[in-house]
Amino acid sequence: MPINKEIEEAFGWRALPEQVVAVSRWADDDDQLDALSLLGRDWRGLSCAEWNAKSDAIHHFVPAAFAYYLPSVLTLVAADPAQWLAPTDSILGMLDRSPTPAYWDDHLLGCFNDLREAEFAALANWLLFLAEHPEQTQCDDGTLGRAFDTIELLRQHFRDLHDIQSAV
DSSP states (O other): HHHHHHHHHHHHHHHSSSSSBBOOOTTTOOOHHHHHTTTOOOOOOOHHHHHHTTTTTGGGHHHHHHHHHHHHHHHHHHHHHTTTOOHHHHHHHHSSSSSGGGGGHHHHHHHHHOOOOOHHHHHHHHHHHHHHHHTTTTTHHHHHHHHHHHHHHHHHHHHHHHHHHHHH
C-alpha cells in the first residue's frame, strides 16, 4: 500500500482538536501563536510553506493536536521527500531517543500516548520510506534507526500501560 494511503487510513478517523495548545501564561509566545493559528484547520489542507513558516508549532501542541496534525507532515514529506519540512526534524528529534524508557520525558510520552496501533505502524513505515530515499532526505541511518526503535518501544510501552490500566 502506498505510504500516504496508509497514513490517511491510519489517522483519517481523527476529529479536529478543540484545543491545540495548553493554556499557559506564555500565550504570547510566537511558537505557541503559530500552533494556535492551526486551530480549526484540516491537516489535509496544510501546505509545505505553512509548516516551514510554523515549524516549531509542533512542539507546543497538546497530545490530541499533535496526533491530529502529525499526518500532515508525514504525508507532505512522503509526497515529495526532496521538499524537506522543518517539522520533520522536530519529529525525528523527538524520536531519536535512548532505548531506555526511564530517560524519556513527559512531552514525548504525552505526544505518542494517544496513538493507535495502525498509527504507530504508519509512522514506522514512514521512517522506512525515508530510509529508502536517502538521496532526497536529510536523515542519517543512525537517526532513522533510533527513531524506528523508539516507535516500537513506545508502542510496547503504551500497550503494556493500557493492559495494566484495563486490568485494574
